[in-house]
Every structure is written in C-alpha cells, then in structure tokens.
Amino acid sequence: MTHERPRGLDVLHVFCAGDGRHGNALGVVRDGRPYPDERSRQELAAELGFSETVFVDDPERGTVDIYTPTLRLPFAGHPLVGVAWLLDLEWVNPPAGEVWARSDGEFTWITARAEWAPPRSLRRYGAAAEVDALDVPPPGEWIYAWAWEDEAAGRVRARAFPGRGDGIDEDEATGAAALLLTAQLGRALNITQGRGSQILTAPGPDGTIELGGRVRLAAH
Numbered sequence: 725m726t727h728e729r730p731r732g733l734d735v736l737h738v739f740c741a742g743d744g745r746h747g748n749a750l751g752v753v754r755d756g757r758p759y760p761d762e763r764s765r766q767e768l769a770a771e772l773g774f775s776e777t778v779f780v781d782d783p784e785r786g787t788v789d790i791y792t793p794t795l796r797l798p799f800a801g802h803p804l805v806g807v808a809w810l811l812d813l814e815w816v817n818p819p820a821g822e823v824w825a826r827s828d829g830e831f832t833w834i835t836a837r838a839e840w841a842p843p844r845s846l847r848r849y850g851a852a853a854e855v856d857a858l859d860v861p862p863p864g865e866w867i868y869a870w871a872w873e874d875e876a877a878g879r880v881r882a883r884a885f886p887g888r889g890d891g892i893d894e895d896e897a898t899g900a901a902a903l904l905l906t907a908q909l910g911r912a913l914n915i916t917q918g919r920g921s922q923i924l925t926a927p928g929p930d931g932t933i934e935l936g937g938r939v940r941l942a943a944h
Contacts, residue, residue, distance in 0.1 A: 730768070736940065737811060738802040738803075738809075743917065744938070752780065753778065753779045756781045757781075765796075772793075774793075783811055786813045786825075799818050799819070799841060800900055801898065804834075810939070831936040833935065833936035835928060846905055847869050848871065850871060852881035853875045855869050866886050868904070873916070878912050879914050880913050883918060897923055898917065899923065899925075903925065903933050907931075907933065924936045
C-alpha cells in the first residue's frame with residue numbers, strides 16, 4: 725500500500741546549529757484523522773523515511789503519536805520539540821505522558837524525564853576525534869557514542885547509531901539519548917551531534933530535565 729504525501733505534512737529540522745543548518749528532519753502530519761490506526765501510520769512513516777514522523781490527533785491538547793520507519797514510540801525528544809515549536813504549544817501529550825513546552829525566542833524547550841526515553845547504550849570515548857572517526861556499526865544495538873569536547877564547559881561531541889536496520893544508519897540529533905546522558909552525568913550539557921546539530925539540556929527539580937534546540941521549517 726502506498727500513500728500520496730499528505731497535504732498537511734510539514735517537514736521540520738530540529739536541533740539546528742546556530743546558522744540554521746543541520747538538525748534532524750521530522751515529518752509532522754497536522755491532521756492524523758486520515759490515518760486512523762497504527763498500521764496506516766506505520767506505513768506512512770516507513771514511506772516518508774524520516775527518523776521520526778508525528779501524527780497530531782488533537783492540536784488543542786497537544787495529543788500526538790510518534791513513529792520511526794519501523795516502530796511506534798511512547799516518547800522521543802526531537803519530535804516533541806519540533807511539534808511544540810510548529811503548533812506553539814505549552815504542552816505536548818505523547819503516550820508517555822504530559823510534556824511541558826516553552827520557547828525563549830531562539831530555542832524551544834520541553835521538560836521530560838530520562839526514564840521516558842527508550843534504552844540506549846551510552847558509550848564514552850576519550851576524545852571528540854575518536855567519535856568523529858567512528859564507522860556505522862552493524863545493526864543490533866542502539867549506540868550513543870560521546871566524548872567531552874570541553875568538560876568544564878559541559879560541551880559534548882556525540883553521534884547516534886540506532887542499529888534498527890531500517891535505513892536510518894545514523895540519527896542526526898537524538899533528544900532521548902541526550903536526556904539519558906544528562907541524567908547519567910547530572911549536569912547541563914551543550915551537545916554537538918551528527919554533522920553539526922546542537923542540543924541543550926538542563927537538569928531541573930524532581931528528576932526532570934529540560935531539553936532544547938532550534939527548529940526551522942524545511943523549504944518546500
């Protein structure tokens with residue numbers, strides 16, 4: 725079964741660099757009603773081929789449904805930051821629970837918990853150059869490779885390898901993994917991931933973590 729590209733599809737780049745480049749591509753289907761079940765949504769997400777596609781089921785309440793090309797996710801960072809920016813939401817409701825959102829003008833932020841993130845293998849390297857030199861590993865394990873660029877300043881170099889064998893060999897910017905790393909290190913981070921995307925994190929009260937980045941609309 726094939727779909728025409730939805731008329732209400734917006735393509736965003738989330739966690740862009742300061743110059744607006746890079747960021748992780750995200751498909752946002754503004755009206756999820758034409759895709760009423762998990763099967764139809766999964767088929768469209770696979771056809772579009774973005775690392776994640778979001779279906780908006782209730783824009784007033786921020787109710788959303790998130791898919792990779794092969795999986796439905798209860799929570800993911802870059803889709804929630806992206807849809808909060810696009811729809812100017814104060815909260816987003818994925819299956820994991822209510823996620824508060826805010827914008828400071830340049831960055832859009834969500835408040836989340838690391839335990840909402842799917843499991844990831846956080847693999848530390850001795851230097852950023854070692855992370856840069858990594859080859860894509862074979863499918864199997866979801867790996868977040870990272871190293872300090874400047875430990876005192878909280879600057880991290882990272883790359884992400886989902887290992888699902890679904891065509892996304894490397895994830896350009898991964899909010900959920902950034903949450904896990906922030907929880908492990910217990911401090912605010914400024915992460916450069918992939919080709920040059922930027923992810924900011926800040927631990928908050930009661931085990932919450934703010935996750936933020938720049939978002940732009942892709943040219944049509």
